[in-house]
Amino acid sequence: MMIKGFRNEISLAAxxxxxxxxxxxxxxxxxxHISLPDVTEQNEIVNYxxxxxxxxxxxxxxxNLAIELMQERRTALISTAVTGKIDVRDWGD
Numbered sequence: 001m002m003i004k005g006f007r008n009e010i011s012l013a014a015x016x017x018x019x020x021x022x023x024x025x026x027x028x029x030x031x032x033h034i035s036l037p038d039v040t041e042q043n044e045i046v047n048y049x050x051x052x053x054x055x056x057x058x059x060x061x062x063x064n065l066a067i068e069l070m071q072e073r074r075t076a077l078i079s080t081a082v083t084g085k086i087d088v089r090d091w092g093d
Contacts, residue, residue, distance in 0.1 A: 006034055 009032045014022040037045070081088045 006032070009033075 010024055010029070011022075013028040013032065014024045016022040036042070080086050
């Protein structure tokens, strides 16, 4: 995993008297090499995440509209029952 590899590199460059007092020099930190996908793959990843994010946003909007509609229907049902337009005396679970 990329994170573990990066952390290992930091641990190798860190110095100090105890594990709670470890320090790493700026130059050592800046000289750590990490693997990155090429720009084409980075763009593919960005596009994939943007598409997934847009789809999740659509689903969220759809869910919110459904919730709003159910709340309106619930309010209408309660109003109809309270005004006696429907008989709910024999209604059960």
